[in-house]
Amino acid sequence: MNPVLGVCYYPEHWPEDLWERDAARMSEVGIRYVRIGEFAWSRLEPTPDNLQLDWMIRAVDVLGRHGLKVIIGTPTATPPRWMIDKHPDMLPVDANGHVKGFGSRRHYDFSHLGYRDEAARITRILADALGDHPALGGWQTDNEYGCHGTTYSYSDAARLGFQHWLEEKYGSVETLNKAWGNAFWSMDYNRFDQIGLPNLLVCEPNPIHALDFRRYSSDQVAAFNKVQYDILKARMPDLPVIHNFMSRYAEFDHFDLAKSIDVASWDSYPIGHLAVSDEPDEIKRLYMRQGDPDNAAFHHDLYRSVGHGRWWIMEQQPGPVNWAQFNPDPLPGMARAWAWEAFAHGAEVVSYFRWRQAPFGQEQMHSGLLRPDSEPAPGYHAAAQVSAELQKANFGGDMARGRVAVIYDYQSEWAWEIEQQARGFSHGGHVRAIYSAFRKHGVDIDVLPSTTPSFEGYDIVAIPALLAWTVALRDAVNTFEGHLLVGPRTGSKTENFSIPKGLGPDLPQNLLDAKVTRVDTIPPGLAVTVKGGGASQLWREKVETRAKVVMEDSEDVPVLIAQGKLFYMTSSGDRALVQRVVDYLIAEANLPTLNLPAGVRSRVRGDFRVYVNYGSSPATLNAAADEAGYVVGGPEMEPAGVTVARLATAD
Amino acid sequence: MNPVLGVCYYPEHWPEDLWERDAARMSEVGIRYVRIGEFAWSRLEPTPDNLQLDWMIRAVDVLGRHGLKVIIGTPTATPPRWMIDKHPDMLPVDANGHVKGFGSRRHYDFSHLGYRDEAARITRILADALGDHPALGGWQTDNEYGCHGTTYSYSDAARLGFQHWLEEKYGSVETLNKAWGNAFWSMDYNRFDQIGLPNLLVCEPNPIHALDFRRYSSDQVAAFNKVQYDILKARMPDLPVIHNFMSRYAEFDHFDLAKSIDVASWDSYPIGHLAVSDEPDEIKRLYMRQGDPDNAAFHHDLYRSVGHGRWWIMEQQPGPVNWAQFNPDPLPGMARAWAWEAFAHGAEVVSYFRWRQAPFGQEQMHSGLLRPDSEPAPGYHAAAQVSAELQKANFGGDMARGRVAVIYDYQSEWAWEIEQQARGFSHGGHVRAIYSAFRKHGVDIDVLPSTTPSFEGYDIVAIPALLAWTVALRDAVNTFEGHLLVGPRTGSKTENFSIPKGLGPDLPQNLLDAKVTRVDTIPPGLAVTVKGGGASQLWREKVETRAKVVMEDSEDVPVLIAQGKLFYMTSSGDRALVQRVVDYLIAEANLPTLNLPAGVRSRVRGDFRVYVNYGSSPATLNAAADEAGYVVGGPEMEPAGVTVARLATAD
Amino acid sequence: MNPVLGVCYYPEHWPEDLWERDAARMSEVGIRYVRIGEFAWSRLEPTPDNLQLDWMIRAVDVLGRHGLKVIIGTPTATPPRWMIDKHPDMLPVDANGHVKGFGSRRHYDFSHLGYRDEAARITRILADALGDHPALGGWQTDNEYGCHGTTYSYSDAARLGFQHWLEEKYGSVETLNKAWGNAFWSMDYNRFDQIGLPNLLVCEPNPIHALDFRRYSSDQVAAFNKVQYDILKARMPDLPVIHNFMSRYAEFDHFDLAKSIDVASWDSYPIGHLAVSDEPDEIKRLYMRQGDPDNAAFHHDLYRSVGHGRWWIMEQQPGPVNWAQFNPDPLPGMARAWAWEAFAHGAEVVSYFRWRQAPFGQEQMHSGLLRPDSEPAPGYHAAAQVSAELQKANFGGDMARGRVAVIYDYQSEWAWEIEQQARGFSHGGHVRAIYSAFRKHGVDIDVLPSTTPSFEGYDIVAIPALLAWTVALRDAVNTFEGHLLVGPRTGSKTENFSIPKGLGPDLPQNLLDAKVTRVDTIPPGLAVTVKGGGASQLWREKVETRAKVVMEDSEDVPVLIAQGKLFYMTSSGDRALVQRVVDYLIAEANLPTLNLPAGVRSRVRGDFRVYVNYGSSPATLNAAADEAGYVVGGPEMEPAGVTVARLATAD
Numbered sequence A, B, C: 001m002n003p004v005l006g007v008c009y010y011p012e013h014w015p016e017d018l019w020e021r022d023a024a025r026m027s028e029v030g031i032r033y034v035r036i037g038e039f040a041w042s043r044l045e046p047t048p049d050n051l052q053l054d055w056m057i058r059a060v061d062v063l064g065r066h067g068l069k070v071i072i073g074t075p076t077a078t079p080p081r082w083m084i085d086k087h088p089d090m091l092p093v094d095a096n097g098h099v100k101g102f103g104s105r106r107h108y109d110f111s112h113l114g115y116r117d118e119a120a121r122i123t124r125i126l127a128d129a130l131g132d133h134p135a136l137g138g139w140q141t142d143n144e145y146g147c148h149g150t151t152y153s154y155s156d157a158a159r160l161g162f163q164h165w166l167e168e169k170y171g172s173v174e175t176l177n178k179a180w181g182n183a184f185w186s187m188d189y190n191r192f193d194q195i196g197l198p199n200l201l202v203c204e205p206n207p208i209h210a211l212d213f214r215r216y217s218s219d220q221v222a223a224f225n226k227v228q229y230d231i232l233k234a235r236m237p238d239l240p241v242i243h244n245f246m247s248r249y250a251e252f253d254h255f256d257l258a259k260s261i262d263v264a265s266w267d268s269y270p271i272g273h274l275a276v277s278d279e280p281d282e283i284k285r286l287y288m289r290q291g292d293p294d295n296a297a298f299h300h301d302l303y304r305s306v307g308h309g310r311w312w313i314m315e316q317q318p319g320p321v322n323w324a325q326f327n328p329d330p331l332p333g334m335a336r337a338w339a340w341e342a343f344a345h346g347a348e349v350v351s352y353f354r355w356r357q358a359p360f361g362q363e364q365m366h367s368g369l370l371r372p373d374s375e376p377a378p379g380y381h382a383a384a385q386v387s388a389e390l391q392k393a394n395f396g397g398d399m400a401r402g403r404v405a406v407i408y409d410y411q412s413e414w415a416w417e418i419e420q421q422a423r424g425f426s427h428g429g430h431v432r433a434i435y436s437a438f439r440k441h442g443v444d445i446d447v448l449p450s451t452t453p454s455f456e457g458y459d460i461v462a463i464p465a466l467l468a469w470t471v472a473l474r475d476a477v478n479t480f481e482g483h484l485l486v487g488p489r490t491g492s493k494t495e496n497f498s499i500p501k502g503l504g505p506d507l508p509q510n511l512l513d514a515k516v517t518r519v520d521t522i523p524p525g526l527a528v529t530v531k532g533g534g535a536s537q538l539w540r541e542k543v544e545t546r547a548k549v550v551m552e553d554s555e556d557v558p559v560l561i562a563q564g565k566l567f568y569m570t571s572s573g574d575r576a577l578v579q580r581v582v583d584y585l586i587a588e589a590n591l592p593t594l595n596l597p598a599g600v601r602s603r604v605r606g607d608f609r610v611y612v613n614y615g616s617s618p619a620t621l622n623a624a625a626d627e628a629g630y631v632v633g634g635p636e637m638e639p640a641g642v643t644v645a646r647l648a649t650a651d
């Protein structure tokens, strides 16, 4: 099936007599999927056991009559107020020990088993009531797990759950004491029930204590989701179960949770995400009305991997949002360009959030495809244009394996937050810097988990800043015949968050004869320049090695070393250094590239190559040898412009 | 009566044998009013029901013998320690749920009815004991309501009070659910007793939830004050009851509270207020030793309006204070100039805080008219000079209606704090920017509440950033024949904090045919320049309109539109843009202005025009056509200089 | 005995079969002292009363066999987890009222008497088991009192203890009310049990309330230490009892605690301390890999004074640490240079922290002399070099009295934190600025407490920013015949934190006829230049005086005044002004100085002068007239270089 558009809709916010007209207009725009229901619990069950499902069935009827497929969200992200009367201890507790109350959303604790049962109950009720509806297109579980920092709760329920989880993992408290190195600072435990959560301590916790709590918390999110998934799959095995992830919330392992979803989706708000990101101010100014040109793309590739190859955008920013400190209007055309970028990366559906701007509640300043007065907002016209273009170009096709892959690992994300050592060093930042450096050359990239057992088929694989080797990844590295780029900190810890006996990067000597003997962390303003260009900043390792030194800094410290096709980068570089290293790898691996104008990016899907101009100025494409003309736009690109080329191989 | 000086005095801080000499010296300086008592409860009632009023009566006797009139402050801002034993739950609770203890001041919860009774009791006792005293000049209720963030308390008392207030307001929970839009995020309630306070939530509360809590809290402050007012008026109908407001604490509606006062007063600390303000660093440096040239003036005009035309300065900064991060010594002469500015705006009394610098307690670094060793501080000489000048010039007279009015609305202040959308956009900031731009032209301005039913008599009225139209204000606008300047966000919400059906600014088409269809909020560093000068920053609206476009920005977005004499400004401009818009309005309305040197400001009272030079350099006045010579100073003004001209109309 | 090296060692972290080899290598490097045990409680007493002391005795045996002397740390900084089951209320409470839990270190409340008994019990057990061991070289009590902000606890135990302490101090609540000035803001108490801790108030507490709480808390630390000291001295009167202070934690009075230690020691981490200091960014960049050239030296002189002339470095930074935001690798050679600087200031032992980098726990990124894989880290070679040099030079000798002394007073440190008035003004900052200005001239300085009864023997004494005169210090000043530099704020308060009757600096007229009549505090960016160079910033006093004006600022405000040999500085100057004032004093006092190259510092011990080059460039020494050649290095100094000259007087 070729990709299509969707939209998020809240029939419970509007008079029923508006529904028909809304559905008709959705259909006119070319929308094919409508997500509903994910915040509607108080209208589905206004008081305990008083179920009011009729209105939802009628809403699905109306939408179905207009040829729309409906995705129903389980409403578990917003339990109604009476649920708190029933389970007063289901509320989450923050790191300061303060209970978070009712009155916004996500007011539940993943560790609370009573609420997990309630979530199962309402899921079962919805499955029973709507599972057979002909307009049903699938399910969404809950909404944006982890949003607003809700992965972690410091409640009694979490403490008891964590103790039990530790007992399951370690078997005996002696084993735990040894694995955690509790001889340090007299932290030995006598019994599992003595182990507290790693908050409100005098100073920082043992890093493995913190990491195990993050692992535990991640497991609870997965377990919470699995309960719903199992119910929905048992009832309707053929309908996809989806969750809508948020890109910024990496507190739980999305690959792990994805064992209980069929299709991944994510909620893409490029402008807000840039505003709250760690990107330098210069980038924030340059792309204030476009969003970062690589960040959404990275997440498209990530969630394609999370979703076992299948993924959607469940919420696509249509105009200004309401939740950043400043919420700029996107450049005219961006609502179209963002959709095209997603489709280029393999999205099956891009669903705009939301159909009509709500005049009340927390998000009343969040735009929609319609204004609050039901007149079309700019996003409405963008959606109509995308629909028409998709159809005219007959756009679609499968995603080929990229020639480059980057490992993204949630546990490493947590680990380097726990043990900063250099403020601002982050696993994700390092991954995205390498991703960007490849993408600027028009290279298509896959994002892989740390459980990947083989790199066969890739020309280059990057492992940017991995906490600890997995058995799978050791195998993948051992058997890989392409070029491997290993980044700083990689392999510098065991899975128990301690330094490996042979020191990092902990690779066999035949692959890389090198030991990291000392770490030098320095503020960005005191970066050490690298001979030939670029600089090391934040993280800088000193290695004892017999490998070849490819690059070194002004103090003769090796920055890039090589043994055969394995390259190890010892520092976190500025953008210039990362680009130099990636360019070097591309040259070594003889990888084909495109010559893209500044601000322009590209991605191949099936027989198409999609170009998007993120710059604020027009750009002119250099025609690539493998292209046979344009099906959308042409070589002259306006700001926010989209050009789709047909590949010659297609003929 | 011509205006006079006052001073704040704490007899309980000093040996009784000092009182006589103090009173004599006050009288010598020309002081006529002395405020006492507002923190003396522990000395008036050292243990429960053990009343010790004699010393206060003796103090009033001494002051009276020297011709001084005494204002007695009810001591309710500082209940004694034993009161907490009696009412342990009267302590306020902060937004994190922490109880705030005894040991400073304002340690009570406005929602606590038991303490409200205690406040009534001590008020009654003081009224009985001192109501007939011939030296009594009036009463002050409590002290600086709202100071230190005390308007809001998140206690059980507040929660129960809020629930009751909501029940009174909405009648049924169904009505509340509908008014609040609780379908959004499943926030419906089944009973009023389920509604919590809008603190400690997972993410932000529903804006109407937050706004109603602010309304409730404001009502409690007014109710607390009314209890004291009613007692004092019943006993002594002819003596004025005053409260001393603080300019920076807008958390309760001062207009609303003022229904229970006869005279408004405020505590003016120009240097500290500038230090803690949002003014740009450049202004803070320029006026570090003077205070902002327009901020105190704005508050003078505001409190004249709050006080039904009658107002005082109850506390006037006499020298360095103690509570900002840096506490600079004022420019020599400022303690005199500030008093003159206040008198120019209609102050009946300017009362310096305090007579003698305290050597102990929290404010020991706060200067007084006397040093701690009883020698004169610079403020002493300033006070003596002001007294002499007032008398010599026979200064006084009523305040004529200004030709310009600006609407200042407390609910809008709260609303735009609740829903920022652009960090740094504030109602008050916008109001003061417009006020300043008029004042730089020597224009006299009135500040009006949003309940003003008619603008008759004004040439220009500005409604800078109003949350929602009131019935009164709609009438005023409808019947106004002058020039009206309506600012961004005005009318963009209903009173229930939702977007009006017809979108903002929600004016009848015959007055302004315009709809705000989109809002673009941007950091100050990325301001969009306006053709002809100035720039839009923070808040920028896109309108659908048939009105005339007077100014537009570099992207052709209308910035100032006009329909007849109604002007709508779509953005929050930088100072240059606001000045251009105001200049344009002044020209359109043909308003007479003065040509003031930089740093100099003026105000007319009765037959006098008072000039103050806030600059750090001397300035030369351009004589105005309506002046007939000077009664204080002359055309050459030193820094901190004061010149008072006599108007020709006086003859 | 000549000074020697030591090292910190954790036998409980390593397999027992490593101990022998470790001890042998320590001995080879020239190490003579080994500190062990201070975090080992959970291994000494794994469950209540189950004592396992054998391993520690075996460890001491092994170390002793290799000629090493052992310092045993009492493990009271890290009570084991079961202790919390026994005394749940022993956990400390932070200023927000949150209990701090188990899982890091220092998780106890100094006010908890039950835990004080447990600390006595384990101390007694260790004394009994190891007191006779021939390898025992002394004791360390606890570890780094006050680290992580643990001097203050806001628990019930602290509240009750504080009430009792106040009762002891003041006798009656009336006396306290008067001493505290509680008439201010109605803060009078009726009974001691009504007095709370000065946290969680509506606004700031009465400064004397805050200061008395700090005094009380300081007393608890001293009392906690004394319990251990008394036990250890009773058992082994000849062995030194030491505590290892941290330079940055001045929340308790180190002079006061030192009544219960024989030798002071401190933990010196020059790079981390610079990173977390208030030094300007320029200094932080310049000395990022060296540490501030004067800060460690200041603390060496301070702790020599605290330790009654005897002091050690118990923990010396050997390489990168783990606890600052950035943790740079020291300049090659700094681990040697830091040790030499300490020895130059009289250290008996410099003990590196730690022998081998731990692969687990909170400090796994903290380097040691060995890497985690037991190979030598750079610190290992540095230690070996220092050992060899000490021996070859036969370095040692007593510390002569310096010609300059500076008063450092803990209570003043607290006072100016409590009453800032100018953000960034600190007692310690002022002391160190003056110390630095002398040291740049090669002047040797002593640091004295405010209880010093005589300045006899000094040429110049500085009292930089003293809260209140003590009887002793008044005597010292009265009888002093040298030059005295008194800094701003000095004597501006009584011991009850109120302004003295005669105003500051509160000196007799025959010594200094001057009164501070007004204080002007201003941001650094608005400093007022001083005629002749430098500027006043932050704190600026206006004085009424008949003394001679030596320096004045551009507004003719006196900056340095003199009456005979007593100089009073009225402002806190920038570095240039402080240097000018110190240079002026040096010239007046005719004090001999050295001409040191930039970045180089010197210190005399016995017959040696030690030079250290803190600069990043080589430097050439100007030979001093009193030197008779070099025993380590020579006149050409590399970065991090050390040169030791032999004084001619030695012959």
Ligand SMILES: [Zn+2]
Pocket (backbone or CB within 6 Å): A144, A147, A148, A246
């Ligand atoms: Zn979210």
Ligand SMILES: [Zn+2]
Pocket (backbone or CB within 6 Å): A096, A098, B096, B098, C096, C098
């Ligand atoms: Zn809290």
Ligand SMILES: [Zn+2]
Pocket (backbone or CB within 6 Å): B144, B147, B148, B246
């Ligand atoms: Zn106040």
